[in-house]
Amino acid sequence: MNGILSFDRIERFHHGLVGGKATTLATLMRGGITVPDGLCVTTTVYEDFIRTTGLGTRIEMEMGRLPLAQMRWEEIWDMALRIRNLFLNTAVPDPLREMLASELEARFAGRAVAVRSSSPQEDRAGSSFAGLHESYVNVRGLDAIIEHIRLVWASLWSDGALLYRKELGMDMQKSAMAVIVQELVAGECSGVAFSRSPDGADHAVVESVYGLNQGLVDGTITPDHWTLDRRTGKLISHTPAVREQAMRTVAGGIALMPLAEAERHAPPLDEDNLERVFGMAMRLEKTFEGPQDTEWTIRGESLFLLQSRPVTTTQDSASDSTPWSAGDKRPWYLSLKRSFDNLKVLHRRIEDELLPQMAAEARALSKTDPAELSDAQLIQAIQTRMRIHRYWVDVYWRDFIPFAHGARLFGQVYNDLVKPEDPYAFTALLGETRMTGMERNRELRMLARMIRSDNRLRERLSSGKMDDVNTEFSTYFNAFLERYEDLTFKSVRFFKDREGLIRLLLEMAEHAEPEAAAGRPEIASLADDFIDRFPEDRRAFARKLLEIGRSSYRLRDNDNIVLARIEAQLLKVVDEAKRRIGEFDRLNANALTPAQTVKILSDPSTIPEIVKEQMTIDEPVQHQGRPGLATPTVDNADGDFIMRARQLIGQPAGQGLAVGKARVISAVNDLFQFKSGEILVCDSIDPNMTFVVPLAAAIVERRGGMLVHGAIVAREYGLPCVTGVADASALITTGDRLTVDGYLGIVTIGD
Template sequence: MNTALDFAEIDAGMLAEVGGKAANLGELTRAGLPVPPGWVLTTEAYRQVAQGLETSGDDLAERARRHLLEAPVPPAVHEAIVKSYAELGDDVPVAVRSSATAEDLPFASFAGQQDTFLNVVGAEAVVDAVRRCWASLWTDRAVAYRESNGIDHATVRLAVVVQAMVDSQVAGVMFTADPVTGRRRQAVIDANPGLGEAVVSGAVNPDRFVVYGGEILERHAGDKRLTIRSLPGGGTERVETPHEGLCLTDDQVRALADLGARVEDHYGAPQDTEWAIDEHGRIWLTQARPITTLYPLPEQSRPGLRVYFSVNVVQGVMGPFTPMGVSAFRLLSAGAAKVFGYGPADRLDGAAFVAVSGGRMWLDLTTAVRSRFGRALLPRVLTLGEARAVPLIEQLMQDPRLSPEYTSPRPVLRAVRRFARGIHAPSRVLIALTSPRKALEYTARLGAELDRRLVPPASATPEQRLDHAERLLAGTFPAILSIMPIVITGYGLFALASKLSGVPLNDMQDILRSVPHNPTTEMDLELWDLATRVEPEPFRERPVAELVRLYQAGGLPPVAQREIAAFLDKYGHRGVAEIDMGVPRWSEEPAHILGVLANYLRMEGGADLAPSALFAKGAEEARSAIAHVVSAAGRKARWRASVVRFGLRRTREFAGLRELPKFYLVKTLAGLRRSLLVVGERLVELGVLDAARDVFFLTLREARAALGGGDLRAVVEERRAAYEQESRRRHVPRMLLSDGTEPEALASAAAASTTGGALTGTAASAGTVTGVARVVLDPIGAHLEPGEILVCPSTDPGWTPLFLTAGGLVMEMGGAMSHGAVVAREYGIPAVVGVPDATHRITTGQEIEVNGAAGTVTPL
């Protein structure tokens, strides 16, 4: 193997030999783009020097650096460096840059993680710079970055790029998509006199230009107080040189944007580039890498600018769906669309308003945004579940590209009528008004019917199981939505009571505390009650992994073994991220539930703090609140008091049912998951998959085709890697346009800033509490001391056992009617939701005050 290769000999497929940076430079050179000449010392040279290097253990970074700095350079490697350097010319100034195999990747740029040495002159100076590049693979920051991206240290190798220096008059960086707003094809250019290192290192405030479609949208002059220049004989100097005006002409800015577009077109993806302009005015491209922070665009089948809204954010599921989870969601959406009269030609494709990107589900709201009726309705609906989306929708309504296109309300009204008939809304409302008992009996019958339909015959073939899953998924949504007219009746009467009594809705929230018939609340209370009955010793003493082992082996004390099994028999279909059919349930992986039990049993507190007591207290406060509202109505007219009393009793009876459709849906998904595992077992027998659970990395269509044989193990492995990579993504947009723009990023900084030192969000559950914050990104294994304030991205029912010990709640997502807000009100804990970047701006252990009425969170 050659240890040194010219750029012209390198292509993008040589990552293992030359690393990410060199592979890109070779690719750009071969594409005819203006890259300064150079060569790369391959990873084979690093392998020879790094032999015997231990890549684990304590002080790893320091030991590795010392090894690489002290190890002798093999003679053949030394000779290759000297020879290749000489081919560039006599004592040519060069830049010596690290090029790791885990660098400039599509999912992780590693920008700045390894070292670069500029204006290196002389063969021995190049050899020394190469050695220091090797050592920089093991800087503390590089080691930490690899670990955060799940990259094994032992698999990483380093090549070294040696490239002729451009004696630049102006240099900088250019993104071919806006890295802040996400807008594609909008070039953002930072420029400074001298070498580009001043811009790359952040040592200067550069000039900034924004270009879109050939038009320069922004010109912002930086102070440019620092210039880095090459020194004769090698090295660089930093010079304080205030620079008035802009350092690029408009023609140069447009030429750079055109060059960026050529680079992006070559790679088919937005690029982060470095560039330089020499004394003759020629533009050089010195580096290009993918912009890894952009959220991927949803697949798009319809033309024009589209508006997408995140299902994951609303549901509190920040990670991606498995492919089978996506497939199931498409079928559910097809069933829902059919009730409105807009079912797709092939139900496996899902409804037209559903899209996927980054493994997450999105709703296409474009039709609603461009409809006068939708513009009136959408903000009201979003206020209940995702209040932070409302100003974004209002902002989009001002965009001329999204001007109203649909002015007649008739199509919407026809669809609503079809939907109301399809779920028998009139009769459900009537029964809710006239007989709560019959309404509740109906919901119970529906649950029993779904349970009966859920289990295919034991003799069902894998093909029949897939048929059964498709039928049930397509038909489940309409069935469970038939509960919603009953729930809406309860909330409608709640609003009517406010109107008749004159008491504002915000002052009536206590009425919704401790409502009956909420399956999530009942689950949480049963889990707490379970903790009072089981033998405490193993839970107080053993780690969770040991508790799981004991439970699965039947080795817990008798009461605990029996009671936990009974609890999981009833609620084991639930879990974190439970709307994804591909995610294991508590019955499969009980670590979360056993960990919560252990936390409960380690707590110390009086009986008055028990959730059952708090729940009873909440119910009593709700009765008092009803009496207050009835009294206020009675002061206006006696009949009003009667109507308000009647209405609020119905509200209390039906409000808790709002969680029941999801409870039934998740139960359905869990049942079908069990059935699909049988299909997975058959695919293992056929040699198509390695394990039954791998079936969830296929779609329903693919699983059916796979029953004919084949080998999908490589496909599964690739998808699992993509799934795990997406699982590490910290930022998921709430809304996204089809050109990549995140509307929230366009909102003014003032709207997302602190106000008087407080973080602002949406008031969700009244009350004020001061306590210690506990930031939790994943509820599994999380421990919350009594009274601590839970700070999290969002929640679904898998989080709610933590609510029982929380003193307050702060969520990044959600509105006043989102899941976390509703449960917080029921438990009577102060809550603020929709707080931007709360998990970053608040730290565990920090004392904060949560004002659930004002919607503020104040660090103390």
């Protein structure tokens, strides 16, 4: 055998070679069920490919960087992106290519096919890889088919698949991928059928849309939904959808198309076909001795089965907590893949509705002067603002975080098309300086410039004579304070006192202005080059994707800042409440939570109770939702032995090399102490604190990922940056001499 098996030659014992999906299809074909004809490129071809090209070793090296358990979801995504890029940049060797070519040519010769994953690990009872590995529809021509086989191979290492295999305790190194190449049946309608409902109820479910199945499976198109009695097939209920679009084949892929008028008014399945689909699902349940989750399509008179796998029952959703408040959020994060159409809707919602609403909300709240409120009004204001803040934190998790996938989707499309050596080359197209944080930094630079060019002003400010400075400076300075007074960091408002800001401005004025990152390719020409690579009729799609990618990239900064403005409005009333509560013996007024201030203000006799609460909780206020600074501790002494870190590894997130003293940021004050040329070390960079970045020589961040704030802002300024350095803020001490290698992702401590 040459590594390829046609469906009619696949036996059950081939499972390890052809995977679950191919075994199932072959079994069904033999049992008389109509499936689109095809063949399977077995795991031996995959293994041959990764062995002869050396790719297998490179994957193992990539996997060896860090244990998966220690990785954040963004780091897992990054690793998957790098592995995918390795596949994209590794050509299929000639002998292998010739073998594939002769088989594929003989069978499909110019006809459209679907290229689908069929992993030996998927679709076994208890392990459904549904949607984790990739499949491609409407692929035509030898080169394109081989290209897509390579992409399906790469999807064995997708972020979701990696995490899933890890959870199931599967051996990563032994994973292999088989690929099904199958005639494409572009049906008039398609759908899914569950012989038993996945929610555990004792009935069958059929869902259907016009056109191809992809729009239904990825959630872009809402299907018509039928519930049927499992025993009799009797219809229990039909929920029609608002039918507007269908996924159909277009040159080079598939696209959403509007439905014809008649289709909008009629369900995609008539009664007879509903019965046929139900009948097939029940028959499959019998064949496989268990409830089945199937995909099907109907062309003309023929009902084709596309896929059948065991139903995986949805998890017990008894707890009412939101998925993003779970202990391990990584599965939720990695489930956030959004289709292009889905992102398009989210994009408009965020840019046109949510962000303006949030800004307006913060503005409206800022009109109230807390000092003028009576105690009762103040209590009410705190309660209202807690509710408002909570509401927007939820929006942040529900809409903003998933939208971050926009930048990733763009990156993937870009890499597939351009195949750059650097898998992050795409960020150059996304970078533009419309981030709120960058505007604030520009204004700070302008204030520093005023000081730099005016000795008298500098002297006045240095000797604390703020009242005696020229009016131009104080006008701008006050305007700045007013604009940014509501930025917060670790639940402290930044510019509560002016002194820290003046100290920082004086420090900025001492040094020449940092140059904008030099030698960066022109964004406009990069963007044009990207768009020109698409055929004429796909360029609108490319432009939209770029727009979404940029918006998503920008939002990673702006959403935090806008959310912080709302939080600041809450903190403003809470600060006023704390002021009124004043100092009491043993009560730490500063650490009071908003709810505690309400309690004390309403009834001062609760103070002893609150003191007790404060004593039992180590961590004071931790606002949920926004990244707070954990203070990791490291056990570094044992008897005569002393441990210290010499060299730490992370991810290279901004190219360049820098040497300087570390400034570890763990409180607002550390930021205002920042000296030019120091290296910013922190747990996670919050966009609200990036104003010291122009002074920094490099950035080191514990949180990993190429698209975290630290990495984004470092690239904006052309600074060396290493992210994903475990325990960075605990292992490095302010004043340590650091060498930051942003090419390799290495931080060296000491000389």
